[in-house]
Amino acid sequence: MATVLRLPLYLRELDELAQDRTSVVSSAELARRTGLSSEQIRKDLAYFGAFGIRGLGYSAVGLSGQLRRILGLTEPVGVVLVGAGKLGTAFLHHLATQEERLRFELVFDADEQRVGEPIDGLSIMAVSDMTRLVREASLKLAVIAVPAQAATGVLQQLVDAGVEAVLNFSPVKLVHPDVYVRNINLVTELEALSYFRNHAVTGGSA
Amino acid sequence: MATVLRLPLYLRELDELAQDRTSVVSSAELARRTGLSSEQIRKDLAYFGAFGIRGLGYSAVGLSGQLRRILGLTEPVGVVLVGAGKLGTAFLHHLATQEERLRFELVFDADEQRVGEPIDGLSIMAVSDMTRLVREASLKLAVIAVPAQAATGVLQQLVDAGVEAVLNFSPVKLVHPDVYVRNINLVTELEALSYFRNHAVTGGSA
């Protein structure tokens, strides 16, 4: 659902506004800040309930709390990273510095040589221990950043370990009947850019 | 247009199949390989013309050529990277090793200390020279991987330099009337994952 992908965007703005605990924000103001339309924001929020006050707007603190509840981010959520190559490492670092609600707790890499290597406060673990360690830590969210040929196997191992949602950066589209997989293919995105350059389409998304 | 975002996916599979220059592939086979439905693939391809042969399928070599033409990738395309932090560097490396149709030709970073630093065969340039150098190299595609507060300014400089399409990884949604901007917000994607974990939605996208 497209709506859900926008909630974190709102949350980000609200948390900034919520530093003044009394601040009230209108859908128009959120629209300005996020680059979306105000009616879209109202529709998105109304889908989950009536959080606003007519004539006034939304309480920043209140709405932020609602969104955190909806997203399941009321307390920090642990994430497992598989693949400590350049991309995985960059994502790990990105998250460690930019986001406190989500936290990588385990990192795995297929390269035995690198097991034990410290990386942004964590230590690389061996994939052979993955299923056990992920299960023991009760991690439900995973990021896959491994080469194409390893991706399918890694996904199955993660599902076996109890993971319930996966963000996949490997260049193969992963699908699994039991868990939600979101695929992001960076090369594909860039190649598609080339089309839009030639066709002067303006605007964009996400 | 959703169709365009899938063309690179087809291209990838076709190029693998096209190693046998006589190979012919059906939409069902492409569907299996890409995780999409066969009718979707036929619709996508039919949107740009009738490339198949009824009863047989599509010539891998022929269709690959058509898609390259449609995407504007018949010859290598130069790309400029702005922001040589962890994320930008990872993307640079990723592209250098995984994709020969697109090639980063210039890299910029705001940190003066890093100007001249070698990076995957390129040398980091100063942002102060960006507009001039990008224009001289006639680059039309750009990737932005800079912190939020710098993103808007960088986008405008790139547009001034003649860039026509942009892939933006900074956490602010960029919009510009004159060029196509595709925004990818990694933190947002991961936060949304948390929702899908809690709601047992299966499947995924892109």
Add this chain to the structure above:
DNA sequence: GCTTGTGAAAACGTTCACAGCC
């Protein structure tokens, strides 16, 4: 017989317009 190409239907997402409420 097998597979493409396509109109029609359905699902999904966004925008519009305004009634309802503070």
Add this chain to the structure above:
DNA sequence: GGCTGTGAACGTTTTCACAAGC
């Protein structure tokens, strides 16, 4: 008066069903 919440209109994307062609 101002802003939310929502039904209706619109547009896009996907799925269905099948006729057309090798």
